[in-house]
Structures are given as structure tokens and as C-alpha cells.
Amino acid sequence: MRQRADDGPALLFEGVSRSFRTGGRVIRALDTVSASVERGALTGLLGPDGAGKTTLLRLAAGLLKPDRGRISVLGIDAVKEPARVQEQISYMPQNFGLYEDLSVRENLDLYADLKGLATAERQARFGELLNMTGLGSFTGRLAGRLSGGMKQKLGLACALLRTPALLFLDEPTVGVDPLSRRELWQLIDHLTGAQGVSVLFSTAYLDEAERCDAVLLLHEGRLLASGDPKSFAARMDGRSFLASGAGETRRRAVEKLSRLAGVIDARLEGGHIRLVTREKRAPPLPPELAGTELFRTQPRFEDSFVALLRAASPEGGPTPAFSAGAPRAAARGAEEIVVRHVSRLFGSFRAVDAVSFSVRRGEIFGLLGANGAGKTTMFRMLCGLIPANSGELRVAGYDLRRAAADARAQIGYMAQKFSLYGDLSVRENLRFFASAYRLFGARRRERMAWALESFDLAPLAETAAKDLSLGHKRRLQLASALMHEPQILFLDEPTSGVDPLARRAFWRQIGALAEEGVTILVTTHFMEEAEYCDRVVIMAEGRILAEGTPATLKARVESPENPEPTMEEAFVGLLEAAAREARAA
Amino acid sequence: MARAIFALLLKELLAVLKDKKSRFVLIGPPLIQLFIFGYAATFDLGRIPIAVYDADRSVPSRDLVARFAGSPSFRLVAALKSARRIPELIDSRQAAAALLIDPRFSRDLLQGRRGPIELTVDGRNSNTALLTLGYANEVIADFERDWGKSRGDPPPAAEIVPRAWYNPNLISRLFFVPGLVATLTQVVVLLVVGLSVARERETGTFDQLLVTPLGQLDILIGKGLPGLLIGGFEASLIIIAAVGWFDVPLRGGLFPLYLGLVLFALAVTGIGLMISSLAATQQQALLGAFLFMVPSITLSGFATPIANMPPTVQYLTLLNPLRYFLVVVRGVFLEGAGLGALWQQYWPMALIGLLTLSAAGWLFRRRIY
Amino acid sequence: MRREALRRLLGLLRKEFLQIGRDSSALAIAFLLPSILLLLFGYGVSLDAKAVPIALVAEHPDPIAASFMGKFAHSPYFRPQRFLTLESAQKAFAAGRVEGIVLLRSDFGRKVFRGGARIGVIVNGVDANTARLVEGYVQNVAANWLEARARSEGLPSPSLIRADVRVWFNPALASRNYLVPGLMAINMTLTGALLTALVVAREWERGTMEALMATPVRMREILFTKLFPYYVLGMGGMAVSWAMAVWLFGVPFKGSLFVLFATTSLFLLATLVMGLLISSIARNQFLAAQIAIVVTFLPAFILSGFIFDLGSMPAAIRLITYLFAARYFVAILQTIFLAGDIWSVILPNAAALLAMSVLLLAAARFLARKRLD
Structure with missing residues (x-):
């Protein structure tokens, strides 16, 4: 053409x-x-x-x-x-x-x-x-x-x-x-x-x-x-399926579907779960997924990408879901993060302007927004790295103004930039962060063994962190943030620059953590990843523009021309609508 | 808590020692400096190039010339036929001094008058010129003594019997090499401590550190201790090299030396931490370390005596921990000084350490956000 | 084609100057650091021992001893203190309150008449240089005393030789006059090598070099536009240093500004290219700064004849000094300032600088291929 x-x-x-x-x-x-x-x-x-x-x-x-x-x-x-x-x-x-x-x-x-x-x-x-x-x-x-x-x-x-x-x-x-x-x-x-x-x-x-x-x-x-990408997709004919109607939470369903024999990829897509199979037939569903309906769908480029890469590196099957440690006793649903009318100024610039939201235990909570919307500032305040100018911040029940150190013992933080010690080996990094979180002796050994195994880092234990691939670096960062089994996890663009396969593995690990009751606050630029969140807020210019589940946010931009908008379309639509309103006002 | 600080310390040491670049910085330049300074930094003059014009051509004048030529301090570069070439030789630095023996020299000498000579010295380097004059005077004095004796003159009414304590042969190396224990330790501690926080800030690991339950004091101690340890290690290496390689006598005890070293390293660590908490990038930290290091070494008495400085500058040196530690090192090495003689050096270093460490702690807290 | 090359050159030059103007640490390295060094060395550092505290001990204080000791009070080089016993003087010496002891034994007065009296002098050998100077000063005081005494008694002069001493170029023997010009060479290495190495390494670190190289720009254009702005900056630093030396510290300037300008240009060229070479080996700022300090700044300090006499160094070290540009420039500077345009010094040293620049430039051109590897 x-x-x-x-x-x-x-x-x-x-x-x-x-x-x-x-x-x-x-x-x-x-x-x-x-x-x-x-x-x-x-x-x-x-x-x-x-x-x-x-x-x-x-x-x-x-x-x-x-x-x-x-x-x-x-x-x-x-x-x-x-x-x-x-x-x-x-x-x-x-x-x-x-x-x-x-x-x-x-x-x-x-x-x-x-x-x-x-x-x-x-x-x-x-x-x-x-x-x-x-x-x-x-x-x-x-x-x-x-x-x-x-x-x-x-x-x-x-x-x-x-x-x-x-x-x-x-x-x-x-x-x-x-x-x-x-x-x-x-x-x-x-x-x-x-x-x-x-x-x-x-x-x-x-x-x-x-x-x-x-x-x-x-x-x-x-x-x-x-x-031609279309030819890629064509090769996958008959291997792509959409599943819907599982009675479970969507994340748990993804986890279960991805473990089925013959399935090489399972991911959230809109209201459904997309499955890619090794053969041209639908996988047999086990009894516990009885309510799930499977139907064939048009293959996409991504399906063939995953299939090709999985074929190229045979060991790269779905990573096992893992246990982050002892199951937590406390009740689900308690408010773990509370943000009330929080503002932060840099000079006269309002980076965060009277923001309020709260996150319950075991929730994955997404913080979305354009570059410069104030997400990172919000994050740094929640981690106690910078103080708020006004408003209330409570994390794990502690007021950050008074008991920042106690609150810090309860949180894990993964920065946007790779922020571990590059010259130290994987094992040395893990040991250091375990000690920094006051884990010693047998407990430390146990947690280090857990981290090396669950994140598949054992073969790389003696490699200097700076020589790891970006995907492995991210895993190590997550492992370090989880050494002390935090109740709350802050993830600032954890998948930025990470390739699609590593991203999948990453989200499955996050999902497993949430299942165990860890509260997770995450920012991302990949809108399809927002589908994994239970609830989402969209920030713009330091304020909250919209809040809700991914489904409700998508519903807000539904139109006859676009009956099933993607999360990205919802995000762009909401931001554009806000910009129009601002111009009109 | 002590165990968490230990983990932090271990991590700091690993981070510094595993990186090829920082290993190079810690080991390369100090060793190079030790050897360059050990050999090149000397005020001892030898082989001063001297030109001679002997217009007298007599027995005594030849004797005088032979004494200059035979002295280890001088090297005869030209025996001239006229005085005309003297300016040229000195101008072009082929000769640092020129000796002109007057044609009346032997006549006057034999008649009991003083034999005239002219000595011209290149004054471009005033220190060299002064020392050249001193050496020339010694050669002339020897000549006079021997001629007087051979003529049967009565001995001079009085003569000087010089004696130099602690360093009888007046070898500069014995002065500079112990000084290097102090200056190189300062350089190393400042680089380790001064750059560490800035480096973590640049790589983003500092935030990661701050979200752990480690307190600011823990971090401060964890950042300061490696400097102390590495500085102590480096100083020990140089002490061994000084004694084993450069033959500097160690007359005093190790305890007074290491007590001084610890107090000094603490004071420098405090300064390093101050630089570290003020700098946002490694380049700024490097510039800060440089801006501190250069005046601190020049105004320490390392190469030039503090006593020669103007009074106001001398007061300024009281703030400089290096000046005290230099006295300790040289005192212990050459004079065999003990605790009693050195306490006046210990307490100012301790005081400076206390002040800089508290200031660093305060700055650290303010700069975290 | 020609026009485009010129346009690229001007564009890069403008960029470089804009960056210098916005980077306060570049200006600090170029102007602040040199000024601080000059002030320190101009005011703070001196090798001229004056008013040295010295202990005078006369075991038998008679008029003869008193007349000898009186000479010390008039000397500008000493600040004498009387002690009654050798023991108390030694205590003060050990505590560092005096730098030396002059001891007249109880038989001094008697022996002076017979001849062969001994004047004991003890100096602290720890600082060998100062010790030697103090010894020399005491010699002078004693010689003057003997001369004066012989004259007053109508005896022949005790010395056989009348040495007429002339010190050329720096008759007052002020150490400032030779330290300050030499220091300018050190200042030039700061701008020339350290700053240049840092700015080029920064382009590698930030990835702008990659973007630059993917444009039609030629490597020689990049090299030139890195040299020229820092040459201007270095010359600015030199002008400031010269003004401070001459007007603030009163260092005589006997030579001509043109020769100073020409030789400084040669030296700057050599150090600038050195800085470029360093940064093409070390593509990060930290390492570049370290190497620059070790191979340019320190040698300029120690191996250039700035403080320490080159002729007195061991032969092996003396050979090494020929590798560093600073040694040639220090020789030129000390001569231009104190002695004038003496071609027999300036020409060979300038030729060495020129040869060095050409060699380094060729090496830089060879190393800086327009590739990332």
C-alpha cells in the first residue's frame, strides 16, 4: 500500500x-x-x-x-x-x-x-x-x-x-x-x-x-x-479464546485458567479473560471452573508474540504462583490507607491538591494519571519520604505525622527507577534489605530462601544486580520490598520498560499477594494493567478526576459507537472531557 | 538496632569495594601520591648546577673551586673563561648559581686581607636560592677554616656546633612521609563519606533506604563508619610503607598514633557527612570535597610551616583538624611523643569531630525532604 | 557543504557557551577555585621563616655572652626567649614552644679570647627545611657578631673571604613571587583538563553524545567545539589570575603580555586535549574527574617545579616530570614574571609544549572515532 x-x-x-x-x-x-x-x-x-x-x-x-x-x-x-x-x-x-x-x-x-x-x-x-x-x-x-x-x-x-x-x-x-x-x-x-x-x-x-x-x-x-502483524495473528487462528462468567474474582480465575494444561497465556481483557492455547482446541475445564464459558475469538498480535516467545524459551512457562508468607489473620476490608484532604506544594505549585481516598485490606488500588499529574508526589508522601503540607495520612493505622518509622516497618516500596545496589549481588541485596527490616538469624535465612525461590532468582543469586535484565531487576526489587512481609505494598510504575512476558509474571505475583491480604497501591502507564486493579483513581493536575472500579470507569465513556471501550479509551476520554470542561469554565 | 547498623556498614563496604571504579579511587591515587610525594617532595637540594669563572687561577682559588665541585650539594656545569656568559647561563637556568673569583683573590688572601669573590644566585625560586646560599656558605667556611689552620692562624673566636634533633641529617622525606599518613587518610575518608549519600541519591537507593525502619541516626552511623574503617585501613597501609619502605623511624607508641587517627577520622567523617548531606549530585559532592581539601591541606603545615603564615590565617588553621593530626603523626613518628605531649592536639580534634558530626546530623535531617 | 559545516560549528559553539553560562559548577571550577587557590598561596603559604621563636641559654651570663645574645633581638628572623638552664629550654623545645636552642657554655666568654669557643645550636629536624633555614640564620648572626667584635677590637677580620652575594630576579627572596606564577599553571589544569573531561563525560553519561553522533556533524567539529569554549574560559581564568598576581600580590611582571598569551595558549591546548583524551577513555564524570586529578592536577603540583626543585629529585622521578606539560609551563611562568622574556628558557619549553599538543591532538583524533564502541 x-x-x-x-x-x-x-x-x-x-x-x-x-x-x-x-x-x-x-x-x-x-x-x-x-x-x-x-x-x-x-x-x-x-x-x-x-x-x-x-x-x-x-x-x-x-x-x-x-x-x-x-x-x-x-x-x-x-x-x-x-x-x-x-x-x-x-x-x-x-x-x-x-x-x-x-x-x-x-x-x-x-x-x-x-x-x-x-x-x-x-x-x-x-x-x-x-x-x-x-x-x-x-x-x-x-x-x-x-x-x-x-x-x-x-x-x-x-x-x-x-x-x-x-x-x-x-x-x-x-x-x-x-x-x-x-x-x-x-x-x-x-x-x-x-x-x-x-x-x-x-x-x-x-x-x-x-x-x-x-x-x-x-x-x-x-x-x-x-x-505483517496481521499475518502473525493469522498464524494463531483457532488458538485464542475468551472466557467469561466465572463465579470467582477475575484475578483468581486468571490464575486458575493459566495453570490449565495446554494454556500458554491467560490475561484480563475488558470484562473477559483471554486465553491462548498451544493447540487449536479449547482446553478442557476442570469442575471448579464449571460456570465458565469459553468461546473462540479473533487472534491478536499479542497472542502470537507470547506463543512465539514461549516456544523460543521452553522453560518460560507460566511462573508458579507463590505464597508471600504466613496468611494474615486480620479481617479483610479494614481501611489500611487513608488519605484525607492531603495537599502538597512545591513553591507555589500545587503538586497534590486536596486529595482524598482510602484503600481497604487486600485491595489492589490503581493510581492513574498523565505525566506530572501528582502520582509520584502522592506516593512519596505515603511512604513518608516527604511530608504533606496539610491533610491527614494514615498508613496501617499509623498517622504518618507522628509514627512514620512504625508505619515504614509495615510497608514495602518499589520505586519507579531501579533502586537497589548495583554492585551488590542479588543475595547481598536481599540480605541487606532483610537486615534493614530487622530480620536476623534463622528468620532472615528463611526469607532469603523464600525470595530466591519464589522469584526464580536462585540461579542468579551471585550476579551483581546491575548486570540483571530489566525484568529480573524488577523481580529483585519486588522481592526486596517483600522481605519483611509488609501489610502494604507501594508500587510506582513497576512494569515501566519491562517486556510483556515479564509483565504478566509480575502481575500474577501481585495478584497472589492481594489474595493473601496484602494491600497494594500501584501506578502504571499500561492501561490494560489497570484491569487487574480492584479500584482505580485517575489524577490530573494534582486532583482526583474520577474514582471507581475499572468497569464503572469504562461505563462512563460508553457510547453507541463504542459499546465496549478499553481502559485506555476510558482514561483518555475522561481526561479529554475534563480538559473540555476546564476550557468551558 | 546494632545489627541493622552492622548490615548497613557491611553493605556500604561491599558497595565501595566491589565497584571497580571506587576501588581504583581508594587504592590508586593514594598509592601514587605516596610514592610521588615520598620521592619527589623534597626540599633537600642536591646537585645544584653552578658555573664558575676563576679569574685568579692560583692555588687557593683552584682549591676553592675544587671544594665546590667536590661538594655533594653542587655540580659544576661550566668552567668559564670570562664573566660574560654568567647572565646567559643563569637566565636560561642552566646554572642556578655562579661563582666569580676575583683576580686579586690569592693576592689579598696571602696579604691577610679578605679575598673577594662574587656569588650570584637565581632568585626565581626563593627557597632554593636561600638554601643554595646556605650550602655555599658552608663550603666557604670549610675553606676558611682549613686555610687558616694551614697558615697557623689562631682558631676563630667562636664557631657554631649545629645539631638537629629527631632528624640529624635533615632529610625532607622524614618530614613528608608521615605527613602523608594524615593527608591521604583525609582524602580517602572524604571521598568515601562525602560521595556516599550523593551516589545513593543519584541512583535512587536513598529513598529505598529511607522507607525502611532504619532511623536517621542509624543511617548516619552506617554512612560514617565505613569512612572510619577504610581510612584506618589506608592509614595503616601508609604507616607500614613509611616504616618498611621509606625507612622513617617510628619512635613513639602505636596507641597515641591510633588515638589521634580515630579522632581525626571522626572529625573528617563529620565534614564528609556535611558535604554529603548538602550535595544533590556526585559532581557537587566532588566539588565540595575539593573545595574543602585544597585549603585544608595548604593551611595545615603539611608542606609549609603554619608559623610562616600571617596571624589571621594562623587563627583560621585552628579550625582545621589536619593541622592537629599532622603534629600527632610527626610527633609520634620522629619525636617519640606520648599521650602527655599530645593531649593538646587530641582535644581540639575531638571537639571539631563532635561539632561536625552534630552539624551533619542536623543537616541530614533537614535535607531528607 | 562549506556553509553547512560552518553552521554546525557555530551551532555547537553556541550550545557550549549556553551550557557554561547555566552551569554554576563550571564557572566555579574556572574562576572560583583558581581565585581561592591564589588567595591561599598568595596570603597563606610562605616558606620564608620569620620571627622564629628561639631559646637562648647562657650558662654563665657575662657581658660577652650578653653581647652575642643581643644580636638575636635585632634580627627580623628571630623572636628570642631567654632561658636560665638548658633543661628548661629543652622542655620548651620538646613542647614545640621554640624551634631551636642556642647554647653558650659557661666557658664561652673565656674561650672567645683564646679562640675556639663553641656555640651550641639545636634545631628541630622534623621540618628539615625550616631547620636548615634556622641554622643558616644563626650562622649569619654569629658571623656578623664575630665581624663586629673583631672590628671593635681592632683585630683582623675573622673571615678570609669577602663574598659579594647577589640574588637575581627576586632580591628580597619572597616565596610569594615564585609560588604565585607557578600556581597559575595549576589553575590552568583545573579548567583545561578537569572541566573539559567533566563536560565531555557528561555528554556520554546523559546520552546526548549518541544523539549528536547520529547527526551529520563530524568528529573534528565536535572536538573543536569542545576545545574552543574552554580555551576562552581558561584564558579568562588566566586573566583573572594575572590581575590578582600583579595588582593584589605585587608580583613583578618583567616579561611581555604577548609572550604570556602565546605560551598560555600552548599550555592550554595541551591540557585541553589531555582532558578530551581522559573523557574519551572514561565516559563517566566520576572516573574522569579522578583521572584528571591524578594525571594533571597532582603532577602540576608536585612534579612541575612549582614548589619542589626538579633538579633535586631522584633521576627516575626527574625523567617522569618530562611527561607532564606543567613542568614546561611553570618554568616559563617563573621566568616571564621574574626575569622577563628570556628566549633561552621560553623557546625550548614552548617547543616542548607544542610537540606535546600535536602528539596529544593526534592521539585524540585517533581515539575519537565517530562510534559508540
Whole structure:
């Protein structure tokens, strides 16, 4: 459709290998990869962490030399003539490549100079890009002061100053809220459609793969599969099912369904549970799931992704659910977290403005919102890291103003950034956090053994934490936060940047904890993950915009055109409605 | 609680020692500095290049020239035929001094008058110039004594009998190497302690630490102790190297030395923790450590005597823990000083330690949010 | 094509200057740290021992002993204190209240007439340099006393040689006059190597280098735009240092500003390229700062002839000093300030700096390929 058959491919890899040496070990980042990207197409680069996505992009941009193989970019040999390649392409690295101490305008000026944009064209081009990205009113602001979504748009604007023939984007949507993500995709669609730019981007969001013309799936440095995402889905014909009507809680049903023989994936999707099977037949349901109805459904890209990866790493079956320790005696339903009229100011800026909510024991409570909505500030207050300016905060029955230390003994906290000691091994990290929570002797040994086993970390016990993959790092972080069997768990974007398989395992562990009575407060940018929450609040500009179960929130944006909105559509719809109201007022 | 602090201490030590970079920082620069300072930092002059123009060409004048040439302090670089080249040689630094023997030298000397000579010294480095003059005077005095004796003159009315206590041969190394025990310990403690909180702030682990039930005091102790331990270890290494490699005599006891070391390390730890709690990034912490370290070493008496400083600056040095510990180290090493002689150094360090540690605790509490 | 290269160059330069202007720690390293060092060394540090506290002990206080001791009271180098017994003087010495003891035995007065009287001098050898200076000062006092006494008694002069001593370039032998110019070399290494290494390492750390490299910009353009702004900054620091040296500390400046400018440029070039090299080896700020301090700052302090005489170092160490640019620049600075434009010093040292810059530049160009690995 958008391809022009007369030209060669925009990007061609032929038998490309590249390895790196770190600490005496040789890591094969790419292993004889042959792939091509068609002109004018939107191509997605997918794969778990450490699959070699960033290496592939850097090789294509002429920033690395391959050990073996040929790379041709727009017909130019990228190994021999990287400079000519760089005149034709644009590349946005993972952290957007912005100078944080320069303003928006200064960043644009710099990249315009570097890319040789003539002074005469500049005014018009800047205007166009600023208009397109909505950064027009922020030209004087330092890039470091922009929100994540704005940084990403500025990074893209810098990459687009001179419309490139080929655009590389490395994880452009990581850590960016759904609203900003949506706006970014509108920009990219415009590029590929109207301007004929070829785009290659890497991503951890599988729904983004579905909008691609073609997909490259990498796994452990090898190209596992490539092609039209629809062809991926087609291969899965007859293996995807939706289950509904189970009498149990949805999370428990997911857990049980995923353990069925022949099932390789089970996840929440809207009001249903999506199952992917190994064979083309529905799994036999055991008696305790008698009330469940199964019906075939159209396969999606994600189904085939999971199936391919599960086939590639046979040990990666569903992780066992685990016990977080002794079952808790206290009654369910007691209010464990109480937030009443809490405000927090930074200077004159109200980061959190008179927020109230409460979370009951054993609940998974989601805190959603765009970048800069005040979620992280709320989190830091609940953990006792910063005090509130006004209002009441009670955690596990303790007033944070008076008994912060006692409250801290009851909570586990997992920060958004990886925040364990990188130079220490997995075991040393666990031992340290156990001791910090005053566990010693036999008790500490027991908990460490539990953590290593339940999180599948035993084979990695002596590895330095910084050398773990992102998914393992997250597991270790969660294990460390659970060493003292906290009653309350705070998770700040626990799955950001984590690949889909690791995310699944993660949520199943969270679900198991909640079943045991642990109260969980979580923030996330993955709206499908919000489905796992019992209740959700959506924050915007420091205030609570909406509160309820995922089902009630979705119901609020239901319309005849869209009878079954996704959580993401609900989120975007509610935020847009609020923005409209604000404009009207 | 003690066990939790122990765990924190263990973690700090592991974090510092497992990272290749910080291991390098702790072991590389101090050892390099020890050897560079041990060998290169010396005020002892040897082989001073001297040019000579002997216009007299007599027996006594040749004797005088031979005495300069034979002295270990001087090295004859040019025997000139005229005085014309003297400025050129000194200007270009080929000679640091020039000796001109007047044509009337032997005549005057034999007639009982004083034989005239001219000695020109390059004053660009004033210390070198002063010492050069001193050495030249010694050579001249020797010449005079021997000539007087050979002529049967009565002995001079009085002569100096110099004696240097503690370091009879006046070797600079005996002064600098013990000083390094103090300065290098300060550098190491400051880097370990000063950067530790900033590093945790940057990597985000500090928040993780703060949400544990560990109190601020526990964290403060856990952050301070590693500096004390690593500093003590490093100091012991240097003490061993000083005695075993550089042959510096250790005349006093180890107890007064280590008592001083502990008090000093406490005071520096307090300063390091203050820097640490003020800095948000490692770069700021590094800059802070640098801004403290440079004045503290220059104004400590490490290389140049405190007594030579202007009075106001001398008062300023009273705040500097390094100045006290330098007296302790040199006292114990060379003078064999005991507790009694050193208590006047101990208590100011203890006081500074108490003040800086409490200030660090206060700042720490304020900067957490 | 040409126009585009120029535009890239100007764009990068503007960016670099904007960043310098916004980063207070860069300005602190370039201006604050050098000023502090200059103030410390200009006011605080001195090797000139003056008013040394010294104990005078005369076992038999007769007029002859008194006339000898009286000489000390007039010397600017001593602050004499009388002690009655050697024991009490030794106690004060051990406690560090006096730096030396001058002892006249009870037979001093008698022996002076016969000849061969002995003046005991005890100095504290711990600080060998000060000890040697004190010894020299006492020698001078004694010689003057003997000379004066011989003259008043109508005897021939006790010394056989009349040495006419001239100290060139720094007749007052003020240590400030040689410390302050040498210090400027150290200040230049701070801006040149430390700051440059830090800013380049920062680009690696923050990932902006990656973005930069994916644009059509050439590596030589990146190198140049890292050198030039810090050259300007370093020159600014030099101007401040020069002004402080000449106007605040009154250090004589005999040479010409042009020669100072030219040689400073050469030295800055060498250290700046050194900083670039360091950062291309260590791509994080912490390590870069450490290496910069070890290979540029410390050698500038110790191995440059700034404080410690190069000629007196052991041969092996002396050979090492030739590897560091600071030694050449310190020699040039001390000469330009105190002696003037003496070409026999300036030319060979400047040539060494030039050779060093060229070599380092070639190495930097070779190491800095436009690749991430």
C-alpha cells in the first residue's frame, strides 16, 4: 500500500552479528540477523529486554560497526560510509538526546544547525513542528523542566527538523502516559502517510505493533519472526479464546485458567479473560471452573508474540504462583490507607491538591494519571519520604505525622527507577534489605530462601544486580520490598520498560499477594494493567478526576459507537472531557 | 538496632569495594601520591648546577673551586673563561648559581686581607636560592677554616656546633612521609563519606533506604563508619610503607598514633557527612570535597610551616583538624611523643569531630525532604 | 557543504557557551577555585621563616655572652626567649614552644679570647627545611657578631673571604613571587583538563553524545567545539589570575603580555586535549574527574617545579616530570614574571609544549572515532 516497489528496501541487514565485552564475558547482542525495512513503511522492532533492539538501531544509524555482515541504509553502505547515512536519517535515542540545560528553542536551534537547515526555512519549520507537538507556548522552558511526554515530543521534533528519509526511534513511548502516546502516534502516522517517511521504532507495547505495516521480532539477538502483524495473528487462528462468567474474582480465575494444561497465556481483557492455547482446541475445564464459558475469538498480535516467545524459551512457562508468607489473620476490608484532604506544594505549585481516598485490606488500588499529574508526589508522601503540607495520612493505622518509622516497618516500596545496589549481588541485596527490616538469624535465612525461590532468582543469586535484565531487576526489587512481609505494598510504575512476558509474571505475583491480604497501591502507564486493579483513581493536575472500579470507569465513556471501550479509551476520554470542561469554565 | 547498623556498614563496604571504579579511587591515587610525594617532595637540594669563572687561577682559588665541585650539594656545569656568559647561563637556568673569583683573590688572601669573590644566585625560586646560599656558605667556611689552620692562624673566636634533633641529617622525606599518613587518610575518608549519600541519591537507593525502619541516626552511623574503617585501613597501609619502605623511624607508641587517627577520622567523617548531606549530585559532592581539601591541606603545615603564615590565617588553621593530626603523626613518628605531649592536639580534634558530626546530623535531617 | 559545516560549528559553539553560562559548577571550577587557590598561596603559604621563636641559654651570663645574645633581638628572623638552664629550654623545645636552642657554655666568654669557643645550636629536624633555614640564620648572626667584635677590637677580620652575594630576579627572596606564577599553571589544569573531561563525560553519561553522533556533524567539529569554549574560559581564568598576581600580590611582571598569551595558549591546548583524551577513555564524570586529578592536577603540583626543585629529585622521578606539560609551563611562568622574556628558557619549553599538543591532538583524533564502541 505505502510501498514503492521500484526502490530497494530502506534498510537491509544481511547476516549481521555484533557482540560486546563486559566484565570478561562476551555478550552476543545480535547473532546473524538478516532483515529489511520497506520504504515508506512503519516497522516495529519488538522483543524482550536484552533482545538486541537498541544495538540493531545503533548499527543502522552508523553508530556501531558490526563484527560481521552487511548493512545498507537507503542504498548506502552504513559500515563504510556512516557519515553519508547520517545525512539522510534521523535517530532519536532512548532518552531523547536532549540537552536538559538548554531551552526548547535552543535545542531546536542546535539540531537545526547540525542538520544544516537553512535560516530561511527555519522559522516556518519551527512553527510547524511546535504547532504539531503543542510545545509552542513552552519555547523558553528548559528541556529538563518538561514532562516526560513533552520531552519525547521535543526529541521527535528535533529528529524531524529536516524531514528524513528514514527515522529511527528507540523506545519512544517508554514511561509516557497514554494521552501523550496517542498524540505521538498521530504525529508518526502523519509522517509515514503524508510525507512518505520510513520509520523503524522499538517498543515494549504490543498494541503499538498492531498499527505497524511490518514487525521484526527479536529474541536473544536473533530474528525470531518478521512480517505483517496481521499475518502473525493469522498464524494463531483457532488458538485464542475468551472466557467469561466465572463465579470467582477475575484475578483468581486468571490464575486458575493459566495453570490449565495446554494454556500458554491467560490475561484480563475488558470484562473477559483471554486465553491462548498451544493447540487449536479449547482446553478442557476442570469442575471448579464449571460456570465458565469459553468461546473462540479473533487472534491478536499479542497472542502470537507470547506463543512465539514461549516456544523460543521452553522453560518460560507460566511462573508458579507463590505464597508471600504466613496468611494474615486480620479481617479483610479494614481501611489500611487513608488519605484525607492531603495537599502538597512545591513553591507555589500545587503538586497534590486536596486529595482524598482510602484503600481497604487486600485491595489492589490503581493510581492513574498523565505525566506530572501528582502520582509520584502522592506516593512519596505515603511512604513518608516527604511530608504533606496539610491533610491527614494514615498508613496501617499509623498517622504518618507522628509514627512514620512504625508505619515504614509495615510497608514495602518499589520505586519507579531501579533502586537497589548495583554492585551488590542479588543475595547481598536481599540480605541487606532483610537486615534493614530487622530480620536476623534463622528468620532472615528463611526469607532469603523464600525470595530466591519464589522469584526464580536462585540461579542468579551471585550476579551483581546491575548486570540483571530489566525484568529480573524488577523481580529483585519486588522481592526486596517483600522481605519483611509488609501489610502494604507501594508500587510506582513497576512494569515501566519491562517486556510483556515479564509483565504478566509480575502481575500474577501481585495478584497472589492481594489474595493473601496484602494491600497494594500501584501506578502504571499500561492501561490494560489497570484491569487487574480492584479500584482505580485517575489524577490530573494534582486532583482526583474520577474514582471507581475499572468497569464503572469504562461505563462512563460508553457510547453507541463504542459499546465496549478499553481502559485506555476510558482514561483518555475522561481526561479529554475534563480538559473540555476546564476550557468551558 | 546494632545489627541493622552492622548490615548497613557491611553493605556500604561491599558497595565501595566491589565497584571497580571506587576501588581504583581508594587504592590508586593514594598509592601514587605516596610514592610521588615520598620521592619527589623534597626540599633537600642536591646537585645544584653552578658555573664558575676563576679569574685568579692560583692555588687557593683552584682549591676553592675544587671544594665546590667536590661538594655533594653542587655540580659544576661550566668552567668559564670570562664573566660574560654568567647572565646567559643563569637566565636560561642552566646554572642556578655562579661563582666569580676575583683576580686579586690569592693576592689579598696571602696579604691577610679578605679575598673577594662574587656569588650570584637565581632568585626565581626563593627557597632554593636561600638554601643554595646556605650550602655555599658552608663550603666557604670549610675553606676558611682549613686555610687558616694551614697558615697557623689562631682558631676563630667562636664557631657554631649545629645539631638537629629527631632528624640529624635533615632529610625532607622524614618530614613528608608521615605527613602523608594524615593527608591521604583525609582524602580517602572524604571521598568515601562525602560521595556516599550523593551516589545513593543519584541512583535512587536513598529513598529505598529511607522507607525502611532504619532511623536517621542509624543511617548516619552506617554512612560514617565505613569512612572510619577504610581510612584506618589506608592509614595503616601508609604507616607500614613509611616504616618498611621509606625507612622513617617510628619512635613513639602505636596507641597515641591510633588515638589521634580515630579522632581525626571522626572529625573528617563529620565534614564528609556535611558535604554529603548538602550535595544533590556526585559532581557537587566532588566539588565540595575539593573545595574543602585544597585549603585544608595548604593551611595545615603539611608542606609549609603554619608559623610562616600571617596571624589571621594562623587563627583560621585552628579550625582545621589536619593541622592537629599532622603534629600527632610527626610527633609520634620522629619525636617519640606520648599521650602527655599530645593531649593538646587530641582535644581540639575531638571537639571539631563532635561539632561536625552534630552539624551533619542536623543537616541530614533537614535535607531528607 | 562549506556553509553547512560552518553552521554546525557555530551551532555547537553556541550550545557550549549556553551550557557554561547555566552551569554554576563550571564557572566555579574556572574562576572560583583558581581565585581561592591564589588567595591561599598568595596570603597563606610562605616558606620564608620569620620571627622564629628561639631559646637562648647562657650558662654563665657575662657581658660577652650578653653581647652575642643581643644580636638575636635585632634580627627580623628571630623572636628570642631567654632561658636560665638548658633543661628548661629543652622542655620548651620538646613542647614545640621554640624551634631551636642556642647554647653558650659557661666557658664561652673565656674561650672567645683564646679562640675556639663553641656555640651550641639545636634545631628541630622534623621540618628539615625550616631547620636548615634556622641554622643558616644563626650562622649569619654569629658571623656578623664575630665581624663586629673583631672590628671593635681592632683585630683582623675573622673571615678570609669577602663574598659579594647577589640574588637575581627576586632580591628580597619572597616565596610569594615564585609560588604565585607557578600556581597559575595549576589553575590552568583545573579548567583545561578537569572541566573539559567533566563536560565531555557528561555528554556520554546523559546520552546526548549518541544523539549528536547520529547527526551529520563530524568528529573534528565536535572536538573543536569542545576545545574552543574552554580555551576562552581558561584564558579568562588566566586573566583573572594575572590581575590578582600583579595588582593584589605585587608580583613583578618583567616579561611581555604577548609572550604570556602565546605560551598560555600552548599550555592550554595541551591540557585541553589531555582532558578530551581522559573523557574519551572514561565516559563517566566520576572516573574522569579522578583521572584528571591524578594525571594533571597532582603532577602540576608536585612534579612541575612549582614548589619542589626538579633538579633535586631522584633521576627516575626527574625523567617522569618530562611527561607532564606543567613542568614546561611553570618554568616559563617563573621566568616571564621574574626575569622577563628570556628566549633561552621560553623557546625550548614552548617547543616542548607544542610537540606535546600535536602528539596529544593526534592521539585524540585517533581515539575519537565517530562510534559508540
